[in-house]
Amino acid sequence: MTSNEPRLGIVVAGSLTKGVEVKLDGAASVEEMAVGRYVTIEGQNRRFFGMVTDISLGVTDPSLTLTPPDVADPFIAEVLAGTSTYGSLHVLPLLTIGGDATSLLEGPQPVKTVPSHFSTVKLASEQDMALVFGKEDEGRFHIGNPLDMETKLCLNLEEFVKRSNGIFGKSGTGKTFLTRILLIGMLQKSKAVNLIFDMHNEYGWEGSSEEHTYKVKGLKQWGQSKVAIFTLDKENSDTRRVPTDFTVQIGYDEITPEDISILRPTLNLTELAVEAAYQMRRRFGKSWLRRTLQLGEEEVADILKEANIHESSFQSLKRGLGIIERLGFVVPQAPEDTVKHILNHLDRGVSVVLEFGRYRETSAYLLVANMLSRRIYTLYQDRAEKARANNTPLPQPLVVTIEEAHKFLNHEVADKTVFGTIAREMRKYNVSLLVIDQRPSGIDDEVMSQLGTKITCLLDNERDIDSVLAGVSGKSELKSVLARLAPKQQALIFGHAVPMPVAFQPREYGSAESYKSLAGSESALSQQIEKDIEELWP
């Protein structure tokens, strides 16, 4: 059970809540250490896995700092390193594994104690990491490598999709990249189907690389038969030469006052204007939107008087509805039922990516995502309840991916949008969320607390960091890891689907080699890629 990695130092102090203090040996250079690295601590009876969360310098005699020695003499420098002057690591123990046979079978467990004094600390070896994160297999998907390690970090996607999850990070830190990899993983390895509201047209057919210099394959190119691309903007999709399966149009009568209420901040409506929308529906039923827009001036006056609506509230509402009406995909009468189409696909195990084309404004995104999800969720709910009653299998798990999540899940609207409900009720109905956001502090605390696994790229706003790490043990230690992630292509994952928090580098995506490794060796796609490579570089 001992690893061959070089010894770093020994445990000299610590506590379970605050982590342990490790004094580095002279041979271990403090400059080689990195926050976020993994170490193993060999206790007397058990081994501990921990994460380096802080690195500091120490001296045995304060006079050293006042009259520094002559370090130009390499001999003196060598002698002092690790003795009078030393580096120390702050390590947060995360997992432990006992030495006896039963504990070995159980695998790593969360820590409940700390290693004894002077336990040896080593860098975690590849085997150690494999022991913790498992190997790539049918249910596990390789999402990247722990920082500075070759080991594959494998995520159990079946566990992952059982709860709602979040991907956070500042703009430009690689959220989209990471999401794309995860979605491909889900497509390949989980039994869940995805419904993706693709605001920036990144996931369906192809997306652009971080530097916008080359195109990377989207989901459809990975599983022709398992992915359908729906679009709100056929023209735009055609320009980008995206093969679409369906053009989504939304009829006036599909829009409800609840949808308007979520759009209130975006459309700049007053509370009373939203109230007016409810009254209009009470009056006109399903066709309220069309009727409201068509009302003549005289009619308006009568209705307002009758319903006790203030003129300015009505005008505010009308202006808001006007914005919706001008969205190209909103038509008086939708030719086909979008929800039915989406459900048809989902039922066949085909994931749906909904492209927004040019409609990148928040109002369009909020309206469509919320409206469609709500109806799909209701149907799923019915099915799940029926299945429970009849003891038949539950419907296939559905993962709904939304971007700009704080707009759906902020404190004000979280209890009104369906996403708030999905996040809270979690897997009861086999529907979960994958929220992607750059401003996690904007998301309702209750929703955040329900997210199972959180993956976060660099965040530097104090409130965002606090919100992402709320409720995690060792929060302040993880905070220092999070704040020091590289601005690109590094992320921290913690929560339900991983045994311990880990800072990692997402696997490469975009090169021919990366496609090959993603495809596995046997698939038709990999043969195609092989051919492509040969053609490109004969």
Added chain:
Amino acid sequence: MTGNRVGEVIEASTAGFTAQCYELYQSPPLGSLVKTADQPMELYGVVYNATTASIDPGRRPIARGGEAQSEDEIYRQSPQLLQLLRSEFSVLVVGHRQDVNIYHYLPPKPARVHSFVYSCPPDEVKEFSQSLGFLNMLVNTGLPVPRDELIAACLRQISHTHEDRHQFLVTAGKKLATLLGNQFNQLNAILERISDQ
């Protein structure tokens, strides 16, 4: 017993002994490792002081070279001087050997007066310094000579018997750094003296 005979014990205590050289000025160098036997034990010590003085404490030597051309001439003209003066050296006991094992702590009994004192051959010095436990005794002793000088001299002497002199000095330096944890200035003084430039 191997090694050159360098003197004879004339005074002994638990922590050290004083030996007289058979020939004037022939005391072993400061910091060198010497040994004396008290069967079945061998005592090891580090030379920390050497003196040359009149054999009669009441009679101090007087200057004689006013007319002489060289210093040697003084001794040639007054050969009795060699008999009237004597060289002594003081040794701090830092360990002992019983059977084949070397222990870096004080022996149970002091050396016997008139035991012979030998200098240790390089192999034995090397064997003795495989472990650096004796440094503790050097650090924790109150001697009439500066401690830094003695430790530095001792380590310089010993280091020559090791193939990897640098590595030995680094290891010893690290040991000293632990022993002198809160006395950095003293540590620094020693390190400067043993630094192999």
